[in-house]
Amino acid sequence: MNNFGYKQAEDTREAISLIEHNETAKFVAGGTNLIDLWKYNIANPSQLIDINHLAELSEIKTLEHGGLRLGAGVKNADTAYHPVVEHQYPLLSKAILAGASAQIRNMASNGGNLLQRTRCYYFYDAEVPCNKRIPGSGCPAKDGYNRIHAILGTSEHCIAVFPSDMCVALAALDAVVNITGPTGNRSIAFADFHRLPDNRPDLDNNLKKDELITSIDLPEKGFAANYAYLKLRDRHSYAFALVSVATALELKGNTIEDVKIALGGVAHKPWRSTEAEEFLKGKAANAENFSIAADLILQGAKGFGYNEFKIKLAKKAIIRNGLMALNPESQLPGAQPSA
Numbered sequence: 001m002n003n004f005g006y007k008q009a010e011d012t013r014e015a016i017s018l019i020e021h022n023e024t025a026k027f028v029a030g031g032t033n034l035i036d037l038w039k040y041n042i043a044n045p046s047q048l049i050d051i052n053h054l055a056e057l058s059e060i061k062t063l064e065h066g067g068l069r070l071g072a073g074v075k076n077a078d079t080a081y082h083p084v085v086e087h088q089y090p091l092l093s094k095a096i097l098a099g100a101s102a103q104i105r106n107m108a109s110n111g112g113n114l115l116q117r118t119r120c121y122y123f124y125d126a127e128v129p130c131n132k133r134i135p136g137s138g139c140p141a142k143d144g145y146n147r148i149h150a151i152l153g154t155s156e157h158c159i160a161v162f163p164s165d166m167c168v169a170l171a172a173l174d175a176v177v178n179i180t181g182p183t184g185n186r187s188i189a190f191a192d193f194h195r196l197p198d199n200r201p202d203l204d205n206n207l208k209k210d211e212l213i214t215s216i217d218l219p220e221k222g223f224a225a226n227y228a229y230l231k232l233r234d235r236h237s238y239a240f241a242l243v244s245v246a247t248a249l250e251l252k253g254n255t256i257e258d259v260k261i262a263l264g265g266v267a268h269k270p271w272r273s274t275e276a277e278e279f280l281k282g283k284a285a286n287a288e289n290f291s292i293a294a295d296l297i298l299q300g301a302k303g304f305g306y307n308e309f310k311i312k313l314a315k316k317a318i319i320r321n322g323l324m325a326l327n328p329e330s331q332l333p334g335a336q337p338s339a
């Protein structure tokens with residue numbers, strides 16, 4: 001039994017001041033990841049700072065210059081079913097609803113979703129080495145059972161993947177993460193928020209220990225006409241992605257004017273390839289071009305044994321999802337994918 005303190009923060013200033021002065025304090029939102037980590041002895045906070053009552057984090061509102069602000073404390077379910085999200089950012093709605101279960105989405109917050117930790121089996125097993133848990137201890141996943149692990153952006157220190165669905169859509173939509181901390185406010189482009197493991201796999205992202213995510217901004221352009229999210233997994237519900245793809249297209253006739261493609265389940269962060277997106281611009285939206293783009297996205301992909309299958313699977317998923325984005329209704333339950 002570990003003793004710990006609990007304090008409900010009244011406002012963001014109090015939340016920051018509480019965390020700033022306690023190295024081992026943790027914010028808690030929905031608790032759906034933090035409490036699991038605690039039970040597995042991976043997290044052991046001395047103080048919980050409950051951020052569920054912070055008014056500044058609790059709203060979804062349209063921005064003056066266009067775009068939408070998603071409060072970090074808003075629940076994943078409330079975000080997915082918000083009328084503006086459903087109408088203007090259906091890709092985000094679709095990705096959130098592909099994650100977890102209805103019960104978990106009702107508890108999980110937007111901020112917590114960005115900060116959920118990997119599902120690597122070795123990370124969750126406190127009895128074995130893991131560079132993400134104990135830097136310098138080793139990575140048994142590289143030569144172990146690595147079916148769920150990364151094929152892109154890995155390092156000799158870590159091959160874990162970041163497991164979020166929501167974040168794959170946020171990456172494709174070029175969201176921005178708003179943060180407050182002891183030295184003031186700052187914003188990070190979504191592409192720069194999560195990290196590759198490199199030689200510091202213990203750091204999942206670029207948020208500092210004493211900073212609080214206040215909101216996530218979506219740009220005005222939501223790609224509502226042509227989008228698709230495809231999640232390939234072992235079970236249809238309650239399973240993390242082996243590979244997922246978010247595709248957002250802007251079309252003129254069948255020509256691609258703008259495109260964003262993000263992959264989940266394949267790397268330590270949602271994966272984007274500028275080269276592939278630039279290649280597709282001005283091209284016909286067809287299987288042949290999506291196939292060339294897939295090869296560009298997967299350049300340098302490397303398997304570690306059990307996860308080799310992901311390279312082929314990701315290629316097929318990128319092509320299939322590109323074609324589904326031409327006809328988003330094809331994603332509805334029961335509809336046949338068009339490839």
Ligand SMILES: Cc1cc2nc3c(=O)[nH]c(=O)nc-3n(C[C@H](O)[C@H](O)[C@H](O)COP(=O)(O)OP(=O)(O)OC[C@H]3O[C@@H](n4cnc5c(N)ncnc54)[C@H](O)[C@@H]3O)c2cc1C
Pocket residue numbers: 026027028029030031032033034035036051072073076098099100101104107108109110111112113114115116163164165166211212213214238239240241
């Ligand atoms: C069985 C199961 C299945 C799941 N399946 C999926 C899935 O398929 N796809 C998917 O995407 N996710 C899935 N999840 C993960 C789920 O989406 C996350 O657990 C959830 O989003 C975390 O949000 P939370 O509010 O509960 O975070 P918490 O557990 O409260 O917090 C997580 C971390 O974030 C920190 N934190 C929270 N909010 C803030 C903030 N505003 N600022 C700074 N730090 C903050 C906390 O200190 C903690 O370190 C699953 C979870 C479970 C338990």
